[in-house]
Amino acid sequence: MGISQSTGIVDQRPDRMFQTLLAAYGPQSWWPAESVEETIIGAILTQNTSWKNVERALEVLRREEMMDVGRLSRIETEQLATFIRSSGYYNQKAKRLQNFCRRLKDEHGNLSQLATLSTQDLRDWLLDIHGIGKETADSILLYAFSRPVFVVDAYTIRIFSRHHLIKETSGYDQVQTYIHENLKPEAQTYNEFHALLVRTGKECCRRKHPRCENCPLTGDKARYNVQG
Ligand code: SF4
Missing domain, CATH: 1.10.340.30 (Hypothetical protein; domain 2)
Known part of the structure; x- marks a missing residue:
């Protein structure tokens, strides 16, 4: 687990979010290429x-x-x-x-x-x-190359900001640093988490009218007073 260079405190929420999505959806087995x-x-x-x-x-x-x-x-x-x-x-x-x-x-x-x-x-x-x-x-x-580098996309920013982990206006580097500091630096974990966030974004966390009632992260929503 990464330690925040700014505060020295580990935020457990990204890991909990990852575990919740993995339990709900199972491994997504990305990347679908042959070489x-x-x-x-x-x-x-x-x-x-x-x-x-x-x-x-x-x-x-x-x-x-x-x-x-x-x-x-x-x-x-x-x-x-x-x-x-x-x-x-x-x-x-x-x-x-x-x-x-x-x-x-x-x-x-x-x-x-x-x-x-x-x-x-x-x-x-x-x-x-x-x-x-x-x-x-x-x-x-x-x-x-299986390097532990998290891929940030629009789904990551939307889901994390709706759960108050980051600001909606956060830039790519800010979001990536936050994840690197708070989630175990393993390529397999980053690979899986990115794929799970994409699936959550497509199936539930739509830009307009998020389907929180069907989402595995709905428990977190209540916990963090998410504005849907
Ligand atoms: S609980 Fe709602 S706001 Fe949170 S990720 Fe799911 S759909 Fe998005």
Whole structure:
């Protein structure tokens, strides 16, 4: 369990929330990809679209034997864009994928070498790639490289703020630091918790009219006087 650097006090609520969701929903078994390369490609393609659309693009890339950093960096960008069309913003995403692949080849050679970087260095390197933001970089760190880095998304902020763990206006770094300080730094725990929060957000904690009566966290709601 992390100790808050600011107060030295551990807030048990994130862990309790995690345990409650895990007991209610069971393990979610993310990430649904077959290899490190595929996980990274999926993380880049899933920006602003559903996983279902990404799966169709991944299927085409598999069929075209393009699940390879070298081949992805050499293919014509326009051709790659047609392969990933189903993921939306395909021209932009084709460029992003190639930015990643080309810099990987030029600067580290291959994924095994990249994996030797420390978590901070790897994160800095990913964030330096044009088109890769914090959520994508952290998804790659967590799901492709099993680093204990929590992925913050809109569901996390909504659920945590409705339970008064953070402010609704909290930024990405603030929320991530709060979780890192208060939840055991284990990749498996962060992986599972993120998936459980996404499921809770989709099924119960909608932006408008949250379905608290069906939600596993409804007990917490009463405890913390949540404004639904
Ligand atoms: S109890 Fe209500 S506010 Fe809390 S996570 Fe569930 S739906 Fe959202």
